[in-house]
Amino acid sequence: MKYVDEFRDGALAQQIGARIRAEAQPGRDYRFMEFCGGHTHAIARYGVAELLPPHLRMIHGPGCPVCVLPIGRIDQAIGLALERGAIVCTYGDTMRVPASPWRAGPLPNARDPLGGPDAQRQVRGLQDSGLSMMKAKARGADIRMVYSAADALKIARQHPEREVVFFAIGFETTTPPTALVVKQAAQEGLKNFSVLCCHVLTPGAIAHILDAPEAQQWGDAVALDGFVGPAHVSIVIGSAPYEAFARDYRKPVVIAGFEPLDVMQAILMLVRQVNEGRAEVENEFTRAVSREGNHAAQAVVAEVLELRESFEWRGLGEVAYSALRLKPAYAAFDAEKRFGLNYRPVADHKQCECGAILRGVKRPTDCKLFGTVCTPDNPMGSCMVSSEGACAAHYAYGRFRDMAPPRSLPVAAPRGGSGSGPAEPDPRQSPELGTCGACSAPNQIPT
Template sequence: MKYIEEFREQGLARNIAANIAAEVDPGREYRLMEFCGGHTHAIFRYGVQDLMPGNVGFIHGPGCPVCVLPMARIDLAIRLLREENVILCIYADLLRVPASGRQSLMKVKAEGADVRMVYSTQDALKIARENPGREVVFFAIGFETTTPPTAVAIRQARAENLGNFSVFCNHVLTPAAMTGLLDAPRAAGEEPVQIDGFLGPSHVSSIIGSRPYEFVPERYGKPVVIAGFEPLDVMQATLMLIRQLNEGRCEVENEYTRVVSREGNRKACDLVEQVFEVREQFEWRGLGHIAHSALRIRPEYADLDAERRFAALADADALIAADNKACECPSILRGAKKPVDCKLFGNGCTPETPMGSCMVSSEGACAAYWSYGRFRQDAQAASA
């Protein structure tokens, strides 16, 4: 890869689109889930859906770590700020995620809580060094992509004997989420989601490799093609899925070979295994509690685990918070509905005034619909 423009070249896009049009079976539907929110934004930003035949559709999946974070975890962070008077370091996407009682970290910050936005775990460590008299908690969030930097920060804090630093761990696991998605019971009044194949995540797969997805075709009979984030990556991976479905094959393929291998980044994975262990259960917004789907800090690093350190987080795994009943984020994250199916979308729920997490995150499906105008096209199609 010399230049990123090579993966956005219009002539190549038209060529792949022509191949897709020539190879699709007009007598069947192709329902493909792009698991990752980064793919959702690429599809909308570059108009990939518009280049597809009418019987090839993308289903938006739960691959946005901010979106799938249950409301209770934000409630706990707010409780931590109010009861323990800590400095809470967060990534910017978390600031506006709605909590219970129409609260958010932005609102409690405006009330005087010490919430600080950081770009990396190293920023959080720096804040802890500069404030030795204050407890500094890093709100760790993300899939396997952002977990290694958290592990590095924990080990670095231990090496420096940084006694005022700890981590509130909310890291979750992609393969387990795919299991939860495929095993999810039908919600009341909601048809089961029909998925023919998956576009596998990009950045996550660069860490864990392609091997962890092999259970999906083996157990569920669904093909997976790992795709890069550029529009030509998405289109080529779509063509690869269509070919698998047409030929009756079902396997894991890797379109993103320039970055992803079967085994992944073993050094990063080994580091994560040294610092974290798998939780028995963890709640996902839209998918409920999924077994072995998240990480917690190992007992060897208990002094750096905010859940063990602060009384305000003592019942972290037990706390349950009810989502806004009018918000369709849970159904959107399961792929059962689109953002335009939500009555709040654009009607009180916008990026400036989000009612649900899917409108907040830079990888959320609602944010993609809003940012790239897809909701206008769907509205026009519905009225035609």
């Protein structure tokens, strides 16, 4: 396919891989975080790690919008459908994320998923393994998968007698469509439409990873040498927001597209910056990303949405100024205000390592549940649900080389500065990039 195949050329990939191996200095380790789940998916699918030197490690970041969604927010959405009789609309990947392990019937210490006064609220059909939106739908909740925010607005028009809630998640890429439907609902005077806004922001998460008190409490923050910046997000916000990380934290950022040659070229550019002692924002994805970004998209978001003071991310905890909510002018369409929702945090499954994987301090196979109890058919954590999740990507393509124990993983300082073994044989290996030729399911919510 024109304009795609050119970025999947096996011979060029081998040449870039050879260049990376030649320029990566043997006496030092390189640790680059690909923030976006789309890059994690590309690295696993196309076998990019197999072309990198053993002392260069790609660390999976918290750039999967489903993976970073905390359980408490899913509880709220499920509660709206089960208890308030609302039609809840959301993107496909969100449907399968496990929520709280509630039991049916009243419990002495039962939580109210809506945060209301009735702590003895009965939730029908909830099981010990945890309810997901898909399971709740099977038990009678009116939860609908939509492809876009406009689909949710269409459902609200079709059912004026029902409350319709759009469970809005995702990074800056999916935020403008949410803002547009809220604005349109206001213009049309729709009284039955609202948004449970859980949109999160990339810059806040990167800053939190680099310099957060919470990271020091964990004591397991990995030192990073640079970032592969997200593609779709950067089309909206531009490359300018990353300049603070290069300037203040001395961390190079290279924005890259999602094709294998994009990712490999970005890695080569990062290696060169580290070798030369530079910390700059470079744009490999020049065919789509500009410094200023999409002004029209930014304008509609600024009109409808505003920053939250704090928002919980799975794996990162509370992150200041890292998420959005509806402005007071559009409060009539804010599901949290309309239904009186109060957020209550919920702990992850005790054996699930999604939090540590999202922080980049553990790999999927470090989790005892990976590939055994936790599979795409029976996900225990969010990283196995989404096609962009690190666990799902590694499970789908069998890429376990970069998950071998590294030679060393130093703990990062507050403004952190700045290996793996041989590849396992893959019977599905193709001659082009040393990768499996299988395709992933279509991505519902690109970052």
